[in-house]
Amino acid sequence: MKVTVVGAGAVGASCAEYIAMKDFCSEVVLVDIKEGFAEGKAMDLMQTASLNGFDTKITGTTGDYSKTAGSHVAVITSGIPRKPGMTREELIGINAGIVKEVTENLVKNSPEVIIIVVSNPMDTMAYLVHKTSGLPKHKIIGMGGALDSARFKYRLAEALEAPISDVDGMVIAAHSDTGMLPLLSKATRNGVPVTEFLDDAKQKYVIEETKVGGATLTKLLGTSAWYAPGAAVSVMVQAIACDQKKMIPCSLMLDGEYGESDICLGVPAIIGKNGVESIVTISLTDEEQAKFTEAAKAVREVNGDLKF
Ligand SMILES: NC(=O)c1ccc[n+]([C@@H]2O[C@H](COP(=O)([O-])OP(=O)(O)OC[C@H]3O[C@@H](n4cnc5c(N)ncnc54)[C@H](O)[C@@H]3O)[C@@H](O)[C@H]2O)c1
Numbered sequence: 300m301k302v303t304v305v306g307a308g309a310v311g312a313s314c315a316e317y318i319a320m321k322d323f324c325s326e327v328v329l330v331d332i333k334e335g336f337a338e339g340k341a342m343d344l345m346q347t348a349s350l351n352g353f354d355t356k357i358t359g360t361t362g363d364y365s366k367t368a369g370s371h372v373a374v375i376t377s378g379i380p381r382k383p384g385m386t387r388e389e390l391i392g393i394n395a396g397i398v399k400e401v402t403e404n405l406v407k408n409s410p411e412v413i414i415i416v417v418s419n420p421m422d423t424m425a426y427l428v429h430k431t432s433g434l435p436k437h438k439i440i441g442m443g444g445a446l447d448s449a450r451f452k453y454r455l456a457e458a459l460e461a462p463i464s465d466v467d468g469m470v471i472a473a474h475s476d477t478g479m480l481p482l483l484s485k486a487t488r489n490g491v492p493v494t495e496f497l498d499d500a501k502q503k504y505v506i507e508e509t510k511v512g513g514a515t516l517t518k519l520l521g522t523s524a525w526y527a528p529g530a531a532v533s534v535m536v537q538a539i540a541c542d543q544k545k546m547i548p549c550s551l552m553l554d555g556e557y558g559e560s561d562i563c564l565g566v567p568a569i570i571g572k573n574g575v576e577s578i579v580t581i582s583l584t585d586e587e588q589a590k591f592t593e594a595a596k597a598v599r600e601v602n603g604d605l606k607f
């Protein structure tokens with residue numbers, strides 16, 4: 300299994316590192332536009348192979364997409380990250396052009412590829428890939444929900460004073476500060492609804508901190524996060540590579556599911572060797588459905604700024 304990661308910056312390199320360390324694919328190709336950067340990151344990572352015990356071959360290239368030919372999966376992380384005080388949506392002006400060009404190059408060299416979109420604003424970038432790549436919709440997957448759900452579990456464990464392995468939960472809808480929908484009604488500690496343990500104030504804290512998880516880290520780091528994003532991508536790539544059929548919330552093109560069409564939004568899906576094996580429809584409370592619809596409205600407005 301060959302995986303290409305475009306953008307050898309913070310998220311791209313972290314994602315390549317986690318993929319290599321889990322040792323489930325033969326080759327990872329890093330691509331960047333900055334001269335020598337991907338080659339340098341690849342060499343540095345390869346020099347961890349004997350230390351960390353993996354056999355995945357990592358190579359780098361400055362924009363030579365012929366080296367990506369025959370990729371099963373490609374991850375798009377190229378583009379600018381936000382700075383403190385910015386929203387993800389403000390990145391559209393620069394990142395849309397980059398994502399469109401990168402997609403064209405990927406598909407030209409790997410017509411059968413499955414693309415995982417990471418660059419922000421991610422739901423809109425995933426939509427752009429759908430509109431421009433010519434790939435079938437089960438082959439385009441936006442990464443947001445896997446990361447947001449990991450942050451939700453982190454905040455739940457904190458509020459419950461429990462180990463993270465005790466908690467489970469999922470975030471759907473938009474990958475944005477206002478449009479994320481942490482499903483508190485379905486979150487559990489060892490099968491018991493967390494609402495039995497957390498009072499209203501704690502429930503509100505968990506939800507609000509989850510929604511601004513990316514902004515909180517951006518404020519602390521001066522740029523956006525990379526470890527958890529890289530790990531989240533590696534889980535999705537592994538689900539495809541190993542045909543795990545894991546249920547992961549991903550930003551997918553909807554066709555009537557959850558009352559929405561012609562939009563990419565975070566919904567639970569079964570991820571396996573074909574990419575999206577199916578979208579899972581779960582019951583939402585009226586309040587949750589209203590928030591999902593509201594998030595869709597906001598993402599649709601951002602999508603309106605795209606030029607194809
Ligand atoms: N979806 C998510 O959950 C999530 C999580 C974290 C970051 N992000 C987004 O991922 C993107 C990357 O973040 P980062 O922290 O890695 O940024 P970064 O600046 O560290 O890395 C981006 C890399 O992309 C490269 N690049 C730019 N244009 C390119 C092109 N045309 N072709 C190839 N490479 C190109 C840059 O040279 C740079 O090395 C940002 O848009 C960020 O907002 C999304």
Ligand SMILES: O=C(O)C[C@H](O)C(=O)O
Nearest residue numbers: 381387419513514523524
């Ligand atoms: O917060 C960001 O801008 C980056 C990413 O979307 C994240 O959630 O970490």
